Amino acid sequence: MTDSDDAAASAAASGGDAPPGDASSVALPPPVAAIATGYAFTGPALELGAALWEGHCHPEAPVRIPLAVLNRHGLVAGATGTGKTKTLQLIAEQLSANGVPVFLADVKGDVSGISAPGQDGEKVRQRAAEVGQEWEAAGYPCEFYALGGIGTGIPVRATVTGFGPVLLSKVLQLNQTQEQSLGLIFHYADSKGLELYDLKDLKAVTAFLVSDVGKPELKGIGGLSSVTAGVILRAITAFEQQGANAFFGEPEFDVSELLRPAPDGRGLVSVLELPAVQDKPHLFSTFLMWLLAELFNGLPEVGDVDRPKLVFFFDEAHLLFGGASKAFLESITQTVRLIRSKGVGIFFVTQTPKDVPSDVLGQLGNRVQHALRAFTPDDEKALRATVRTFPRSPYDLEEVLTGLGTGEAVVTVLSEKGAPTPVAATRLRAPGSLMGPVPEEELDRAVRASPLYGRYAEAVDRESAFEKLAEVPPAAGVPEVPEAAEVPRGKGEKSLAEQVVGSGVFRSLARSVGSQLGREITRSLFGTRRRRR
Incomplete structure (x- = not known):
């Protein structure tokens, strides 16, 4: 735990008074003190940001996720343009730094920047100062994939x-x-x-x-x-x-490739580039489910571990559930429930929690809810339904959720003991990697330089049912x-x-x-x- 974490915990324990001699000695409002206590974990944790209360940001109350509970799954939700992608990037780069492999579905084509150092600037420095972050530009080890080789990436095929x-x-x-x-x-x-095969x-x-x-x-x-x-x-x-x-065809992608560490020991970030198939949403959402099913079938039971073996971000999750049969939804629910014991964490990314069936939503222990809009009666109904999914808190969540700015979210996660943490309106940290796509030529060079390129680049058509018949x-x-x-x-x-x-x-x-x-x-x-x- 960092010095700032110790200070926050001490301040909370003393009713909000920071330790003597602390340059930032302030009396924390009781709700903020409760947040500081609730997120003062003893084990390794990912830093999300700092608590917001009545318009003020409190770096003395950092908001975090314990690394050990990331296999309890999560939800990142919010309206378009509220910062969901940057939240994924922030979490993914910290997982990589902690040696945890990550899978990201890049639907819009703007996640590839995680492979390159970010750009310093006034906005980044201002955000870092507000949340108590020591911002540092850094890129992370990545592999880039593309469904069937459509687009830039190592082809991912399934028989x-x-x-x-x-x-x-x-x-x-x-x-x-x-x-x-x-x-x-x-x-x-x-x-x-x-x-x-095909x-x-x-x-x-x-x-x-x-x-x-x-x-x-x-x-x-x-x-x-x-x-x-x-x-x-x-x-x-x-x-x-x-x-x-x-x-569809061969060579079929071996999902164990997603579990590889980078040569320097950091977790490898596998980015599935999907912009070229945005017009086939049911295809890519179902392909993501295939990847999860393959992981579920192939990994051994490990129970609770100090850090996950892989964290899988499932973007545009509503496409998976829309129009699904009862049997299909039951299979998803069971997979989400059981894959936790194999050390895999799943974060569903979508616009509102109502996009996710209640049986699945009930298994998502970590929540990062960005702003919601309430322009229509349906929007208002979705907002009220979202508020009901959070634990009780001193916030007026309907007001807070409609007033959050870009890069702000309401957070609640599981503590190291498995109990929900206090609900915390949070100003999120800035990612250290590039917040935007890398140039196409750089992406292409990275793909061709990969040791996997020669294994998967060329399709193979072996004798199969068509030839036999x-x-x-x-x-x-x-x-x-x-x-x-x-x-x-x-x-x-x-x-x-x-x-x-x-x-x-x-x-x-x-x-x-x-x-x-x-x-x-x-x-x-x-x-x-x-x-x-």
Whole structure:
């Protein structure tokens, strides 16, 4: 604990009188003294800022988050332009300095500056003086990623098999019946060794299962209707037309890359650059959930630790929850609940707490709430709902939340004992790194210099379900499988099979599939493939 922390704690304990000889000796208002006591932690903590009371900033009452409770998850919320991104940057750079890896989703393209030292200036010096911060410019070790290589970054891809039916159904916006049918398709492909590396593999298996040859394969477990198959295939085709083929395939990204330390021992900051796919919000939000699901599957149980193994910032969180099925929301809730014991902390970033389901919100122990607007009746309703989610406090939170300036927030976190700290209106510190994007050419150089670039840059197209179901000469002694019959279709439309692989594609099915029996894949909570690490 720093000298200023000792002073704050002593001042609070004595009813607000600072220790004799302290140059900043002042009588703290009782609410500020309570804040000073509530945030005077003994273990390592991240510095957020200083308490605000009646318009005055009190550096004698620093507001902090214990490092040990960051796996209890958190919420950073607030209206557009209130400083949420800078708050993420402030927390992320301190985590890195403490040796904790960080994952940041950069939706707007302005987080890359965390890799470069910040720029000194009058505003920075003024903010630092107000909150008692010794500001110092510093950049932090970063890796930059991009979904499927669209944009500047190391390509992050997932195989369709690895992504799984539950998450894919969310991306394709399928209903519950269609989601169940997609799960059946995955189950068949898994059990028969038909690898679903990319979307053309999935289309091939779907078309096969509604052909005359393939229909008997699922007869004992309900079958797949050609109508549902048609919906799924059309959804996949529309998805491909949006450029989604780039996101699925090999080499599949190994999420353990996110847990690496930097060579100097600081935590590596993994920045997923998303500006190039801002028009595909459901895709990137669901991909973030895939990354979390992979971490959940691969990490061992560690219980409570003195510092998290990774802190994961989930930006634009409302996109994940909007339109989600009940089963999907239950899976998210369970993942958030259980991943804590694996040493992973999750911060959801969104505009208002109501964007997050109550079952998930109840598990977010650390809260940084930036300003909210109350321009409409709906805004006022959201404001009142937000106020009710905070512990009781001496603040008039409705008034405070609508009056906060940029870079100010209402904070409550968990103490080292797991109890909520006092609610504190807080003027936040200034990040030490660059508050804005680095130039594109610098970003490109950093990506190409990464040791991961050679591993993931080039896509690979191995033999998989599409090739195994494609037309090849039949093996000796194996009878030819008859031509697949056409699936009922509208006037002028091709059959499902023709749309995928053309006519005559199933001749060697018995040979190509039969040799793969007994290779069924075990799937996890989200239907993603379980990994062995």
